[in-house]
Amino acid sequence: MESLLQYLDRFSELLVVSRTTHVRTWDPLTVRRALQWARYLRHIYRRFGRHGPIRTTLERRLHSQWRQEGGFGRGPVPGLANFQALGHGDVLLSLRLLENQALGDAARHYLVQQLFPGPGVPDADETLQESLARLARCGSAVHMLRFNGCRKNLNLQEDSLMKTQAELLLERLQEVGKAEAEGPARFLSSLWERLPQNNFLKVIAVALLQPPLSPRPQEESEPSIHKTPGEGSQALVHWLLGNSEVFAAFCRALPAGILTLVTSRHPALSPVYLGLLTDWGQRLHYDLQKGIWVETESQDVPWEELHNRFQSLCQAPPPLKDKVLTALETCKAQDGDFEVPGLSIWTDLLLALRSGAFRKRQVLGLSPGLSSV
């Protein structure tokens, strides 16, 4: 077992080095050894992937490697990302080496010969060649479908690219959570600082809307032994609740409909969301001349958007909808319980929501009886 763990360590190191200029010093023998280790680990993965104790030991070793590299606050894991990566470690290594222009002539020639031996060469490792060919084919397929077939204006959670990113995020969070209890929070914070924030927020939203059990397809379908669905999204909710500025950005960036869906799915978020909306509302003041509610400062949320969000929330199913209405009524009461428009924003919002609902019932042909708003 110890020797296996050493292989794992050395191979992880190799992966890291394969991206650096250090490969200049590599000769064909080094490349050969590296590929052999990769092949060996792939074999281990295939044989013992379902074997609880061995898999756990290997995973723990990977986790301790990550911790040694500074945990999750610093950057992405440079070596092996997770246990599944062992299944295609040879592909990972090969691609990194191919991308590295620092590779010497002899090493490069040897590498290419090993990766693409050609048809019918005896003793050749055809699996690697086939995996690489399949990857190229897959890539073209994705490219062609994206540019020639996919719908442009999709709902966010229906977009395949968003969905895939969300699945990756959830998987990673689960992995990180296994390695370190506080891992996910630090990891998410580091991502927030490093990555394009707009995209990140969208991915978080889609991740929070994923159905509870969504296993990622592997080359060989094997059951993930430590599967507890929903861990990843719990970690996300927890982090959002603990980072108010992120949550504020989240609520501003995403459209009303998405936020309603997210808060229905994760009730823990609704009080904070409502709190934010209340804060936003209080920043608006009534302009007597124009007869509308306007922002105090340019970055405040305007009336239309506020109304939009409340309208969307009022169309949500019962527990959330009632909470929202109660909150609005409470605010209205605190403001003085006015019925006349122009004095309290909460009164006006409620009036707008009611008349909107009334008009909607008319359009749908429903009886104009007691509206539930």
Added chain:
Amino acid sequence: MAQDSVDLSCDYQFWMQKLSVWDQASTLETQQDTCLHLTQFQEFLRKMYETLKDMNSNTIFERFPTIDQLLAKACWNPFILAYDESQKILIWCLCCLINKEPQNSRQSKLNSWIQGILSHILSALRFDKEVALFTQGLGYAPVDYYPGLLKNMVLSLASELRENHLHGFNTQRRMTPERLASLSRVCVPLITLPDVDPLVEALLVCHGHEPQEILQPEFFEAVNEAILLKKISLPMSAVVCLWLRHLPSLEKAMLHLFEKLISSERNCLRRIECFIKDSSLPQAACHPAIFRVVDEMFRCALLESDGAPEIIATIQVFTQCFVEALGKENKQLRFALKTYFPYTSPSLAVVLLQDPQDVPREHWLQTLKHISELLREAVEDQTHGSRGDPLESWFLFVHFGGWAEMVAEQLLRSAAEPPAALLWLLAFYYSPHDGRQQRAQTMMVCRGTLQAW
């Protein structure tokens, strides 16, 4: 050898030109043209590889000075990279260009360039910068998530297609014909990639809103080819849709079956049955439109071959398999017999379609006499407006080998006077074109032979 090399140089020029025109295959015309030539281009790549693999880099460049451009252009065409084994062969060709021991910086640079191109082919054509940053930020490489991404895209498109026919009046949500056509074109090189099966199935099965066919013919041809060569496995419903929507595919499937039957040497009935069942045609023929086309092709084959016994045997086995498949169909969804045999009287069709084994032994003679009567009526009576052409009736009877065999059996077995009805049937089976008198003569000869025996 010399001729081969001249051919290769000609081909080389041809393909160089084609690739330049196609560029990245981003327009409808370039996509269609690329799809039409995918198979031949792959063949050309194979031939190139066979030639290049025995040469060293310098010799290659002397012979084909622009080879690097040709291969590079091919790499930029996603349709070529997506097709079958083209990406693999392309890579092999590129590997041949590498200098084992570069003598100067130019050769070194060439090696670097080739490394770059190989990396490009395998880098899975990244697009959004944000997405790339995100996935890298998480620590994932394309090989980790590209299969999952493809799966998501395929499933999303497949479910969109399935729901397409629900959006009757909601034209916003409907898929535009251009997008449908584009999707079908894009699938042509991908047909043998198993991840794309759900999308292929959805395309075949989806109902459009337009009166004319939207999907590109090259799509249907490619799917059909893959089905015949067993490179794809689709559910029966999708195959039936394919054959219903694209007649040439059905015809090709039949021809493929005929070729197999002709080319294999000694065909026992068991083997014929195997080939036929394997082709999925009997099952598909449960749909009357398909049955009619198949039947028509059998009729043509029979006429062309002047009633060759091999063709008759094939028809009989096919009909047996067809009746078996029909029996397994959901009773409520079954079509009326008239749709399969429109020119036959319903009573005759019903009797013939019975399995002889299902009829109790003591009723065999009676049933055969009944069949004989009905057929004789159809053949000899020309005033009732039915198709009096004896060939139609004969062709119908020929389908049902079980009954034809039974006639002979009954005649040989019974010790009593052979019934005229059975004699007529036998004479008709072997000589449908005889006039009344001729047939009466044949019947007499037959009777005489049997009695003598």
